[in-house]
Amino acid sequence: MIQGHLQLQRGAFLLDTGAFAFEADGVTAIFGRSGCGKSSLLRAIAGLDADTRGRLTVRGEVWQDGRWARPVAERDIGFVFQDAALFPHLSVRGNLRYALRRAPQAPSDALEAVAERVGIAAWLDQAVTTLSGGQRQRVAIARALLMQPRLLCMDEPLAALDWRAKAELLPLIDELARETGVAVLFVTHAPVEVERLATRVLFMADGRIERIEPLQAALARPDSPLFAEEGPVTVLQGGLQPSGIDGLLRFDAEGVPFLLVASAVAAAPRASRLRVLARDVALAVEPPRGLSMLNQLPVTVQALHPAEAGRVTVACGLANGHKLLAQLTAHSVAMLGLQTGQAAWALVKSVALVD
Numbered sequence: 001m002i003q004g005h006l007q008l009q010r011g012a013f014l015l016d017t018g019a020f021a022f023e024a025d026g027v028t029a030i031f032g033r034s035g036c037g038k039s040s041l042l043r044a045i046a047g048l049d050a051d052t053r054g055r056l057t058v059r060g061e062v063w064q065d066g067r068w069a070r071p072v073a074e075r076d077i078g079f080v081f082q083d084a085a086l087f088p089h090l091s092v093r094g095n096l097r098y099a100l101r102r103a104p105q106a107p108s109d110a111l112e113a114v115a116e117r118v119g120i121a122a123w124l125d126q127a128v129t130t131l132s133g134g135q136r137q138r139v140a141i142a143r144a145l146l147m148q149p150r151l152l153c154m155d156e157p158l159a160a161l162d163w164r165a166k167a168e169l170l171p172l173i174d175e176l177a178r179e180t181g182v183a184v185l186f187v188t189h190a191p192v193e194v195e196r197l198a199t200r201v202l203f204m205a206d207g208r209i210e211r212i213e214p215l216q217a218a219l220a221r222p223d224s225p226l227f228a229e230e231g232p233v234t235v236l237q238g239g240l241q242p243s244g245i246d247g248l249l250r251f252d253a254e255g256v257p258f259l260l261v262a263s264a265v266a267a268a269p270r271a272s273r274l275r276v277l278a279r280d281v282a283l284a285v286e287p288p289r290g291l292s293m294l295n296q297l298p299v300t301v302q303a304l305h306p307a308e309a310g311r312v313t314v315a316c317g318l319a320n321g322h323k324l325l326a327q328l329t330a331h332s333v334a335m336l337g338l339q340t341g342q343a344a345w346a347l348v349k350s351v352a353l354v355d
């Protein structure tokens with residue numbers, strides 16, 4: 001568990017978390033609007049600001065109480081910031097060696113092994129100034145992992161990268177968190193990053209922790225702050241593999257027919273999450289025929305939530321018990337006569353699905 005109650009004054013801004021507690025496993029996304037205090041919370045937990053007051057216990061160890069604070073160097077934390085913050089005069093290897101000096105217990109081949117795992121082995125002797133933004137973030141991640149942290153603090157690590165680098169790094173961070181067992185605190189204001197990575201979501205507003213809940217619970221609320229930009233979203237857990245059809249991959253989630261998806265990144269078979277925007281899901285109350293939409297899933301209408309601008313969010317139950325959200329106009333809902341308990345077919349465009 002990570003639990004406590006922290007306060008930190010930064011200029012006119014006060015971080016006052018309220019009492020909090022969450023499991024120290026997987027990826028905890030710290031989500032909220034710009035300026036709500038996400039980075040301040042990360043800094044307070046990491047011990048980067050000596051002014052931090054309150055109490056904090058991490059995996060049973062007291063890191064801070066009313067009188068005493070464990071120095072940041074003794075907290076076993078790895079950091080990755082938006083800007084990789086590498087030493088510009090050193091090669092990739094030089095930057096990684098610097099981190100190794102602070103991890104004397106690391107095995108002798110740790111540097112090469114980590115470099116291989118994060119995909120930077122080919123650039124070890126290159127100057128870091130010659131790397132792309134995505135490559136530099138890989139070096140920053142490798143450097144953090146080499147210190148064998150128990151907590152990995154990532155503050156908007158993808159914010160400065162283009163979509164392709166993001167699409168490559170999101171699954172890497174996901175896999176590394178699973179493989180190493182390190183607890184990741186991941187600050188972001190991008191819902192898509194939360195939906196791809198998070199085990200749970202810590203919502204912040206105005207310097208306070210508003211709530212902490214599992215990702216699926218955060219997505220089950222029709223007014224979830226995660227929906228502010230693109231509307232409601234469903235996240236399905238499953239596996240991606242080649243489909244045999246040009247340009248399309250096959251996504252298998254347990255208990256439902258497979259979906260054909262267009263992915264931005266060519267995928268070897270692997271576990272993945274699929275993000276389906278509710279506005280990209282249509283509903284039919286009879287078996288659809290003669291449609292170009294490739295994915296048709298039998299569902300049961302579970303709830304109808306009025307949404308903004310004359311729209312209705314329809315929560316549909318899939319055969320495996322999971323939810324799929326569709327967003328329709330109130331006019332369409334009336335025309336179809338949609339009611340809870342009704343059987344229907346959810347139609348999802350293959351191009352609407354992104355990895």
Ligand SMILES: Nc1ncnc2c1ncn2[C@@H]1O[C@H](COP(=O)(O)OP(=O)(O)OP(=O)(O)O)[C@@H](O)[C@H]1O
Pocket residue numbers: 010011012013032033034035036037038039040041189
């Ligand atoms: N060193 C500082 N001195 C004074 N005020 C600061 C300092 N650092 C941050 N603040 C203020 O604290 C508030 C919270 O900042 P913080 O960086 O924690 O928010 P955030 O949610 O991470 O924002 P963003 O998503 O924009 O990075 C802001 O109003 C900011 O102006």
